[in-house]
Amino acid sequence: MAESAAKRLKTSDGLGVKIGTHNGHFHADEALAVYMLRLLPAYAGSSLVRTRDPALLETCHTVVDVGGEYDAERHRYDHHQRTFTTTFPGRPTKLSSAGLVFLHFGRAIVAQRLDKPEGSDDVGLLWNKLYESFIEALDAHDNGISAYDPKKVEAAGLEKGFSDGGFTLGAMVGRLNPNWNDPTPSDPAEAQAAEDDKFITASTRIGEEFSRDLDYYAKAWLPARAIVQEAYQKRLQFDPEGRVMVLEGQAVPWKDHLYTLEEQEGTDKKVLYVLYPEKPVPEAKWRIQSVPVTKDSFQSRKALPELWRGARDAQLDEVSGIPGGVFVHASGFIGGNKTFDGAKAMAVKAVEF
Structure with missing residues (x-):
């Protein structure tokens, strides 16, 4: 079950686990995936390894967005395999690493914020709401899925009236990658460390937006439900x-x-x-x-x-x-x-x- 992943980790693996993801150009999905994992006590003391080396990835407890494997029992959460078709319950969009982590750990994150059991109705409600309002857009962006069918847009003859600057959640993270002509340390270890620092900045940035959404739905949106129900009646x-x-x-x-x-x-x-x-x-x-x-x-x-x-x-x-x-x-x-x-x-x- 998706909701049991955090429970298994908490009871059997302890603190100080190692999270692996790929190095090089980073994206919003793995940046958020790492952030969400670290919201949970079992990952609070985790270290991060950014590499594409299979031998190094094998030393990691949890791997996201790299490795060519999706196996929740082994804590492997990649979505790039040709055979990968997993979606969030009731939604059509193929998952990215952010969606995979939220699928398996999202209930635990929401339950922790609400201080309620993972199986409670309120946790399930916010788990679904946060996916639809935040995570799904990242899944679509990383998988190249448009909000509108491009063929239907073209057939209707619709054109943008102005540039929106492309400021999406994915673009926000993309802007934090090094520029092609930024100075790069000659020492490979120093260069990787500098790149990792930028990744952490990106992970924190998009994670803050996720946490704001989580806080809004937990503290404002959910309590409003009873008020609206009464007014509707x-x-x-x-x-x-x-x-x-x-x-x-x-x-x-x-x-x-x-x-x-x-x-x-x-x-x-x-x-x-x-x-x-x-x-x-x-x-x-x-x-x-x-x-x-x-x-x-x-x-x-x-x-x-x-x-x-x-x-x-x-x-x-x-x-x-x-x-x-x-x-x-x-x-x-x-x-x-x-x-x-x-x-x-x-x-x-x-x-x-």
Whole structure:
């Protein structure tokens, strides 16, 4: 079982193990794989060997991204074999060394952060969420898999409107490799040590991003789930068709949880607007936000009325017929009112436009 790898290591192998990976140009997947392993107590005192020499790799307890072997029993986690097809449960993307390490040790990492058993529902939820939100992009990048089918993009005649700088997680690590014309020590051992230092910098850099994601989902996203569940259950109080959801105490990360709740319920009565106070204080102004079609979409299920868009203050009061208006964004995805009653009135009127 994937989740038992860390348990076996902890109980039978002790501290001070040696991790092996390849030298030369480094990539995001093995940089993160090494970082994730070292989050666990059993690897906290580990040393690192970067080589392609099979004899040296054989001396390593755990080997990632090199060696041509995937065998969790022997702690070998390479993905470059022609026969390798392993994916994360329920996902289509072929794993890289980061995905392999997360597959086998991710539950232990999450359980350690939550201080809960590996088999708990919350650990399983975050294990899946972290893979989809962070690790899978690295697996795809290392395996040359595009987020969009290139043939379909070409057939649709789509072109980039501007350069995004190629700033992906993988590119971030790639930029930390030595430049082709950087000075290199003449002594091979010194040259390897200098390269290893850059790798450690890269491993720490991407690892910090992973840890930030882990902390966010553990400390903010997961606790928000119960709040969104309660608001979803109360939504019929504000609209008979459940099109308005109110977060009564304060704003929390709600999109993922709302989509999950709607999918679980199987309803075709989707929430169109979410209301929440700007701050968790009694006199706070309120926001009304249109639910996007997908989490990262700029398209709303139902944007606020065209007539309101771009209006502010007294002008918004006039065009909406609702006192206390603060603003409505020019795209109609969000607006504000001085009071909850005003924001609720905006939602009630907007659903009927």
